[in-house]
Amino acid sequence: MKNGDHCAATRRFQHAIKSDKSHVGAHRCLTQLLKDGERSYSPAGAASAERATNDNPHDAGCLNTYGLSLLRKGNLVAAEEAFRAATKEDATHAKAYYNLGCALKDQGRFDEAEGAWRQALKANPQLGDCWANIACCYVQKKDYGRAKECVNKELALNMHHVRARNLAEMIGAKATDHEEELAALPPEAPAPSSAAALKAKALAALEDDSD
Structure with a gap:
């Protein structure tokens, strides 16, 4: 139409x-x-x-649509319930899983959101935006290596995906900054060997005796 x-x-x-x-x-x-x-x-x-x-309380499509109306009104908990009900009625409803991930992400539940988006990809491996969203979850954890892998998977589906391209650029910059921060940290003192620790303990005991 x-x-x-x-x-x-x-x-x-x-x-x-x-x-x-x-x-x-x-x-x-x-x-x-x-x-x-x-x-x-x-x-x-x-x-x-x-x-x-x-x-139609058992219609996954109706439940998903109702969940979207709730999500767009900011009613996140009710939206989550509607999307879960939709996936319960139809375990292959990729968009319901995708929308469930969005509702969870908006609640700050990133690990659960990632799981929902992976379920969406399982139902439809060609569904756009899922890998980009999962990449954002890894950015939250400062796991830039995995974030980059996910962005590359999104770009493999659509090389012109604007958000994925922007994410790739941002992840590259953040990864560089993170490496520089780690390099600037002072090196940790090596743990003393067992023999050295025993020797230090013995010397300390001798000093105590001499006092």
Whole structure:
């Protein structure tokens, strides 16, 4: 569907819902359009997503769409629950896993977010942005080697991926700075050998006796 047709269809379904708020078919169609378009949700669109989920509580697509409406409103915990429910209904729903990772990341749960994005890649190895997001998790841990590996995997899927290219540049700079910081640290004193430690202890004991 062309963008103009998509917008016109969206307006028609929104008008139908305004005329009849209990129009289940219009709610479902609007939800599908919003899901396909990955658009920001208006209040009417969010209400449609919730209604469709209530009508179809075991539909992974409806649950994922409802989760997106919650995520975009900043309701992270409820969004996480919706995405988990979607993946429970359909373990191959790559976008639900991807969105779950985003909800977890926004809560600062980076390890869990990485796991969700890896599940998304397992369901769809060609899904974009997952490797770039995982790279950001490694940057948080200052593991620049693994971060670079992930960025390279993202670029292998799409060599023109703007965020991945920017990440590659940033990771290179951070890795250099990190190496310089480590090089500037004073060397650690070597641990004394067992023989040397015993000798030092014996000398200390002799000094105590002489006192």
